[in-house]
Amino acid sequence: SETNQKPLVPPNPSKMEGYDPDTTPSSSGGSRWTPVLDPTNNNTIIGHHYSGLNYNVDEPCALQTLEIWHPATPASIAHGKPSLNETYGAGREAPWLVYIHGGAWRDPAIDSSSFTPSATKILSSLFQRSSSPIKKLAGIASINYRLSPYPNHPTSPSDPTDDSRTAQHPDHIADVLTAIAHLEKYYGMKSYVLAGHSCGATLALQACMDPARWEKDDDNKQGWGPKMFVKGGLGDGYGGVQEVAKPRTVVGFNGLYDLAGFIESPPQGYERWREAYREFVTSAFGSDEKVWRTACPASAGPSWVKEWKLTQRGEEGKKRKAVLVQSLEDSLVPVEQTEGMARYLEKENEQVNGDNKVEVAVLREEKGGDHDEVWQRGDRLGEILVSVLEGEI
Ligand SMILES: Nc1ccccc1C(=O)C[C@H](N)C(=O)O
Incomplete structure (x- = not known):
């Protein structure tokens, strides 16, 4: 397991060329920008895609990667890749969309690429609605994170020496926060919508909580804590908690x-x-049931919602929103999970007034298909996220 004994070094300036993924070290063997074609018209370029980007720059681990899609612009079509100024420029105000895949914190068959159908749908539908989608959506990122052991997986059992398959809470949320910090630091991400499926939804809500919650007792030196957040990653580079903007x-x-x-x-x-x-x-969480409760957003007790603070310029005082979508045909996850989450948030809302309330929208999908069908199809998932980006939900 990881230790926090290793001296942590400040971010290496020679590795800070992340503004151009073409020159960023990539763990998955040098992926390059590829055009995304409109599925409704195979001749139109609607975006550019890049996968296998390390967000743990100094000590890359196989699953500490992310992939990105950008809406195409005339300049990116001309150059075959996003134009740096246009896409990552300091003035970019459009939000990003960040996606966290599911798979019960352990399934090696579900990863960041599971967002491909949805990302394609989102780019395609933004192009139908607007001639300049980059003004509505700066980029899409889909995050991988280290998984917990799955020794009895039928085809890809985890190897105990594989450090991307031996994670335990809070490694997963620490990785997600490190990935978000990476997007902020290297890709100019200012504000974002954070979406997740299954355990990715758990992680999305954990990202709204105070990261200090993921600290363990100081006297447990082998335990987890804020120092773990930066193992070779970003943050202040010296072991501090990664403070990232909340969605x-x-x-x-x-x-x-x-x-x-x-x-x-x-x-x-x-x-x-x-x-x-x-x-x-x-x-994922160990055998202490108390940890199961405090780590989960509907059972963490009152009242973590006040930790969900918007600090980005222009966002202060804006209303936070939780959109909870549940397929009524899901054979693995019952609708009660979503109802319980909504109830928790509504109860928190009773304690505060006006703009301090979290807007809660629950979508119960009659024909939502089974647990994984929503991302396998991608059309409805994409449609919902476009509505969220357009302010319609
Ligand atoms: N049983 C579940 C219940 C709820 C949510 C996911 C699962 C999964 O099994 C996910 C994944 N396909 C896995 O093999 O762990």
Whole structure:
């Protein structure tokens, strides 16, 4: 397991060329910008895509990567890649969309590329609505993060020596925050919508909480804490917590929000999954059920919502929003998870007034398909996120 004994070095200036991913070290073997073609008209370039970007610059681990898509512009089409000024320029005010994949913190078959159908749909639909989508959406990022052990996976069991498959809470959220810090620092990301599927939705809400929650007792030197956040990453480079801007809007799809609650009393029809839940929750969070409760956004107790502060210029005082989407056909995650999350937020809202309330929208999808179909199809997921970006939800 990782230790925080290793001396941490400040970010290496020679490795700060992240403004141009073409010159950023890439763990997945030198991916390059590729054009994204409109599926409704295979001749039109609607974006440019880059995968396998390390966000842990100094000590890259196989899963500490992200991929990005940018809406095409006349300049990016002419050059075959995004124009740096246009895309990452200091004046860029459009939000990013950041996606966190699911897979119960452990499934090696679900990764950042699972957002491809949705990203394509989003770019395509923004192009139908606008001649200059880059003004509405600066970029899309889909994040990988280290996974927890999955020794009994049928085809890709985890190897205990693989440091991308031995993570335990809070490694997952620490990686997500490191990735967000990377986007802020190297890609000029100022504001963003944070979306997640399944355990990615858990992580999206954890990103709204105070990162100090992920510290462990000081006397537990092998334990986790803020120092772990920067293992070769960004932050202040000396072991401080990565302070990242919080998202103004969070969108959860088929999310897990109260794992202890599920395991304690699975809703009717979901009892058969109890042991599977117990298994992946133990792998991700350890065996202390208290940690399961405090790490999950619907069971963390009052009142973490006040930790969800908007600090970006122009966002102060703006209303925060949680959009919770649940397929009623999901055989793995019951709608009760989403209802419990909504109830938690509404209860928090009773304690505050006006703009301090979190706007809560719950979408119950009658024909949402099974648990993973929402990202496998991508059309509805993309449609919902476009509506969020356009301020329609
Ligand atoms: N059983 C679950 C219950 C809820 C949410 C996800 C799962 C999963 O099984 C995810 C993943 N396909 C896995 O193999 O761990």
